[in-house]
Amino acid sequence: MTRELETALRESFSSDAQAVTGPPDPWARFTRRAATRRRKRRLRGAVLAAALGVLVGVQTNVVPLPGWAPGIALAGQPPAFAGVPTRGELAGDKAWLAGLRRQVKDVSDPDGLWKVTDRDQIRIVYAGDIPGRRVAILHRRLRLGLITVWDRAYYYGPPGATPAQMEEGANTEADLPVATFTYGGYKNGGGALVVGPPDATVALSLGFVYSPAGVIERRPLPLASRDGVATAALPASPRDPQPYARVTQGGKVIFEAGISNGWHFGDDGDPARTTDAALAKARDGARGTPIAADVLAWFVHLGFEDSQVPVRDATLRVLWSGQVNGEAAVLYTIQPPGGGVIAYAMHGTATSARYDLRLLLPADGAYTRPLAWRMRADGRDDPTDRVYVVAPPGAARVTVTVGTGGPAAVALDASGFGAGAVPPDQPAKVTAYAADGRELATTPIPPFERSMGDLPGTTPGTRIVN
DSSP states (O other), X not given: OOHHHHHHHHHHHHHGGGEEESSOOHHHHHHHHHHHHHHHHHXXXXXXXXXXXXXXXXXXXXXXXXXXXXXXXXXXXXXXXXTOOOBSTTTTOHHHHHHHHHHOOOXXXXXXXXXXXXXXXOEEEEEEEETTEEEEEEEEEEEETTEEEEEEEEEEESTTOOGGGOEEEEEEETTOSOEEEEXXXXXXXXXXXXXXXXXXXXXXXXXEEEOTTSOEEEEEOOOOOBTTEEEEEEOOOSSOOOOEEEEEETTEEEEEEEOOOOOBOOSSSOXXXXXXXXXXXXXXXXXXXXXXXXXXXXXXXXXXXXXTOOSTTOEEEEEEEEEETTEEEEEEEEEOTTSOEEEEEEEEOSSEEEEEEEEEEOSTTGGGSOEEEEXXXXXXXXXXXXXXXXXXXXXXXXXXXXXXXXXXXEOBOTTSEEEEEOOTTSOEEEEEEOTTSOEEEEEEOOOOOOOOSSOTTSSGGGBOOO
């Protein structure tokens, strides 16, 4: 399978996160996504082999294939870290590593049973301890009939675990240049591990702030990576501490992203729950038709969870509410004390919602800007040319400008809400004007978001700095 197709699949799966039903479970979502990518990749390999005339019995492993028979390797890059010695405290413990190789499992999925081809060929990238866990990262070659693939498996166990105590946690593509592992929870904290090429430099940071300028500022940890490996303890916290990694090799950044795979929250109250009084106060000055209290509470809960802003002391404002695609819709903002402003547009019900806008704004002028967001097809992920606009208070008219074209007027209702048209692949901006023709403010219309894995403001499409 080509890398372009694999990338398209990854983006498609990531976009599913934009439609949320029920409380999110980050770890379950991560493992489901990894398993789905793996199955899709292998399934296409099996289809390719069938097209080449491979016998059905052999291809599904019903008829065993002799061990000496060659496999058809799927197209793609070889495993990362090929030829690189194992790193970690257990790198020199040959008996432990041999025991782990014996524990590595075959993989069963609807395509059939993918068998480990040769346990002696299992390449262990890392084996050692991080705070609270023993972790091993390895590459194994799997075979289904005549098809062979490499994948990367993550094994973990308690500190000092024997090979038999190690459990498989997740799988990813084997050619990714950096491997990461994190775990933790509100009671005991956790740990993080990043493994890059041996000559790479790894920087880790914990925590962040949304600065008044509308950018995310992270808090680097005082650690020095060695041999391309870095570990860190994650403090006990009611919220995910949001570990973030930056890996450079030869002066080039080869990886930069949040690496959290989930955080176990406590049962002593929802850290993202807002009070009825706070919701009522947030409605003051809101325009449009009122939104049901339970729907608003659910939407706001999702925003606080997504932004990781503590509810206490945050400023919540509902700018507009109404109907989109026949469902309740709202545009609201969350602002941490002294920080930037995060704008969210959502539509849905009290049990499901779709993120239409996630945008970090500079604090200065945040509430005098027009805001606009692109719409996907109702019930699907297909981009459309429809754009919804909310004008700031006091604006007499609004225009939308596509690329280098001229401004097109947007008809607004009494609440300052309107709809325009922008081709999905074209940049655009929305501009608000006063009654005397004076320009009030202009805001770029963000592109369609392809992944919900990072905080708003992490990617260029989720922040405005001007």
